[in-house]
Amino acid sequence: xxxxxxxxxxVVLIAYLVPGPDFLVVVRSAxxxxxxxxxxxxxxQTGLCVHLVAAAAGLSLVAVRHPAVFDAVRxxxxxxxxxxxxxxxxxxxxxxxxxxxxPARGRPGPRGGRSGFAEGFLTNVLNPKxxxxxxxxxxxxxxxxxxxxxxxRQILFLGVLDVVIGVVFWFALVAVAAPLRTLLTRPKxxxxxxxxxxxxxxxxGVGVAVAA
Numbered sequence: 001x002x003x004x005x006x007x008x009x010x011v012v013l014i015a016y017l018v019p020g021p022d023f024l025v026v027v028r029s030a031x032x033x034x035x036x037x038x039x040x041x042x043x044x045q046t047g048l049c050v051h052l053v054a055a056a057a058g059l060s061l062v063a064v065r066h067p068a069v070f071d072a073v074r075x076x077x078x079x080x081x082x083x084x085x086x087x088x089x090x091x092x093x094x095x096x097x098x099x100x101x102x103p104a105r106g107r108p109g110p111r112g113g114r115s116g117f118a119e120g121f122l123t124n125v126l127n128p129k130x131x132x133x134x135x136x137x138x139x140x141x142x143x144x145x146x147x148x149x150x151x152x153r154q155i156l157f158l159g160v161l162d163v164v165i166g167v168v169f170w171f172a173l174v175a176v177a178a179p180l181r182t183l184l185t186r187p188k189x190x191x192x193x194x195x196x197x198x199x200x201x202x203x204x205g206v207g208v209a210v211a212a
Contacts, residue, residue, distance in 0.1 A: 005161075008141040012162050015133070016169045021081055021204055022047075025123045026170050028088070028197050029116045030177040031184055036116035037177065041170030043120025045163045048134075050125050052159035055134035056152050070128060077126030078209035084119065085201030092194030128208075134159060 016023075022044040030037025062069065124130055134155070142154045184190045 004141045008138075008158055008161070009165065011137065011141075012165050013169075016166060020129075021077075021123045021127060021201070022120065023173075024197060024200060024204070025084070025119050026173060027177045029119065030174040031180045031193070032116075033181070034174055034178040035113060037174035038171060039113040039116035040120035041167065041174060043117035043122075044124045044170065045120075045166050046117075047121045047124030047127070048130055048159075048163050048166065051130045051134050052156065052163070054131065055138070055159070056155050073126060073131070074128045074208060074211070077123075077128065078205045080122055080126055081201050081205030081208065084123075085198045085203075085205060088194045088198030088201060092191050092198060138162070 026037055026040045026044060029040035138155060138158055139151070141158060142151050184193055
């Protein structure tokens with residue numbers, strides 16, 4: 001049975017279209033600066049690469065078969081999302097006290113780019129759902145190996161395809177979200193944006209923590 005590329009691409013596109021923590025991180029970073037948004041996107045996809053290599057090496061299977069390991073990763077990811085939410089709420093509070101958001105810079109600087117990359121990377125590398133995707137969903141599209149290479153090679157190929165599709169999707173999303181920077185220079189709009197994204201991060205984090 002050959003690799004079902006068409007079916008796999010369809011599933012991957014649907015997965016990216018459903019907003020998750022990485023979606024929120026990339027959009028929020030893009031509204032601060034397009035370059036920061038692209039850095040967050042690359043960080044998110046690098047995090048997926050970690051899960052891809054782990055799945056191909058069988059490490060993800062170990063994590064899933066040992067609930068304590070899986071729960072530890074899940075709780076770390078939940079804590080990080082709550083951390084991002086609290087940071088956003090504190091930023092909104094500081095903006096209210098100062099009478100408006102900090103003036104936007106023309107360039108994000110290397111520190112801003114590294115920060116965006118780190119947020120995207122940690123959001124996905126600590127996301128157990130990403131590990132489950134590579135462990136349970138991706139193998140459904142792997143052929144029997146006749147003429148397509150070994151199953152491990154096919155998993156790596158499909159995983160890399162997933163990452164490439166994600167980079168294109170995130171960069172397109174950054175291009176759409178970046179113009180919101182002008183709107184977010186308005187103090188009231190910025191405050192509401194920070195509060196909304198802050199609580200969304202916290203809600204997702206709590207949801208991950210209490211999920212069975």
